[in-house]
Amino acid sequence: MKMNRLMIYGAYGYAGELMVRKAVTQGLRPVIAGRDAEKLKPLATELGLEYRAFDVRNTGSNLQDISVMLNCAGPFSATAEPLVEACLAQHTHYLDITGEIDIFRQCHAQDEAARRQNVIVMPGVGTDIVPTDCLAAMLKEKLPAARRIDLALSFGTSPSIGTVNTMIESIGKGGLIRENGELKVVSNAYRIRRIPFQNKPQWAMTIPWGDVYTSGISTSVPNGSVYLAMPRISIYTVRLTNPVKGLLNTRLGQKIARQLAGWLMKKGPDDKALESERGQFWGEAEAPGGQRVQMTMSTPNVYALTATAGIRIARYCLAYNGPGGYYTPSMLLGSGFIESIPGIEIRMLDQDGD
Incomplete structure (x- = not known):
């Protein structure tokens, strides 16, 4: 019972x-x-x-x-x-x-x-995928004719070992974007873009984040990519993994990469970081005529x-x-669910990202 x-x-x-x-x-x-x-x-x-x-x-x-x-x-x-x-x-x-x-x-x-x-x-x-899913839904409401929604995130904190292991697994499989309603396999760090987050602009690379798939289900918008903010040197390092991503996708490659991560990474952000650090999110919807809508979101620590x-x-x-x-x-x-959480700040940007 x-x-x-x-x-x-x-x-x-x-x-x-x-x-x-x-x-x-x-x-x-x-x-x-x-x-x-x-x-x-x-x-x-x-x-x-x-x-x-x-x-x-x-x-x-x-x-x-x-x-x-x-x-x-x-x-x-x-x-x-x-x-x-x-x-x-x-x-x-x-x-x-x-x-x-x-x-x-x-x-x-x-x-x-x-x-x-x-x-x-x-x-x-x-955080996988509440803020970005709600942001995508908000963008579709602002621009119903949208045919592309791109999203981006900046953790703003040290990742946990679980997050790192998931990223290791995804690098081995390669990147994904959504194109004409279908998932398309692309190279790691397929696209690079400067993202106007609320706290500061940051370079970011495309990653196979959940919203590549889910925002297509939530909004029915057929095209989209998701970007992760990283230092440029790290982005280019990820690009260098493309010729050997097949090795990273083997059981042995995954085991070695996860062992290295376990030695190098800490468990996750401490209490001070949980209180003070903030996550950053961005989204852009574009309609066939070129009209665009951009929004940013700042949140409490992502964990x-x-x-x-x-x-x-x-x-x-x-x-x-x-x-x-x-x-x-x-x-x-509903798209407004994220706004019910204390500490969420959402802003509209103009077409130039200001």
């Missing part, structure tokens, strides 16, 4: 623990879960929460009393598919914080099954934003009584 309960899977990872602590401050008592009971116990004991240890491919009865599953366990290429299948079987809403295009495509393919089961399937409820947005969406789903199916954040909650 469902008991209007939230489960957070991957609770002892960096983003997962942020989610758990945010949920508790919001008065929720989530069931925390993951593969390793010994890693779950300290957090469960500290916060007085129930915990359940299970592998994603052996979910069994662990979801029988759960209304909403929030998956924070990356890489989502290993966890999303079995957990979505389990949620559909148990009539449990599925959420996650992925930015992986393959996961968005897999989840979108479950739209009909989710409608039949009256279950929400919504990947990307954190703090993930926790805030993820828990707000989870609370919404706990009380949800509407139809099931595949959704993006803007499709379910």
Whole structure:
């Protein structure tokens, strides 16, 4: 029997623990879960929460009393598919914080099954892809005739090891853009552009971010790219990986790259960074006649934003009584959802980016 309960899977990872602590401050008592009971116990004991240890491919009865599953366990290429299948079987809403295009495509393919089961399937409820998805929807509302929407982001903080591992996986596969309603494989750092973010202009390169796929679903705009701000030397370094990206896409190449990242990277931003650092986002819509609309968005630290947005969406789903199916954040909650989060600043720019 469902008991209007939230489960957070991957609770002892960096983003997962942020989610758990945010949920508790919001008065929720989530069931925390993951593969390793010994890693779950300290957090469960500290916060007085129930915990359940299970592998994603052996979910069994662990979801029988759960209304909403929030998956924070990356890489989502290993966890999303079995957990979505389990949620559909148990009539449990599925959420996650992925930015992986393959996961968005897999989840979108479950739209009909989710409608039949009256279950929400919504990947990307954190910084991947809430701010950019809402920004794309706002741009389409401002320029309904748009045939291209480009988006850009600047983390403004040190990435977590999970984010870095996802980026390593994407570099091995190469870049993606959306062209005439289809995903097109391109080289890494295929395009470079100077982006007029709110804090300062920054150079950025195209990346296979989730919105390359999802903003096409949210807005029906057939063309678009997503850019990530990086120092120019780093962008050119990424371009140098193109001749060897096949090696990076092998199991051995991925293993070596992730081991190096594990040695070099810290877990994620500390408490001070979570409080002070800000993320930057930009979007541009263009219509066939050349008319353009640009908007920028400044947000709290992107990991703090993930926790805030993820828990707000989870609370919404706990009380949800509407139809099931595949959704993006803007499709379910509207483009203005991002503006309900404290600390969000959105500005319109003119066609010259001023």
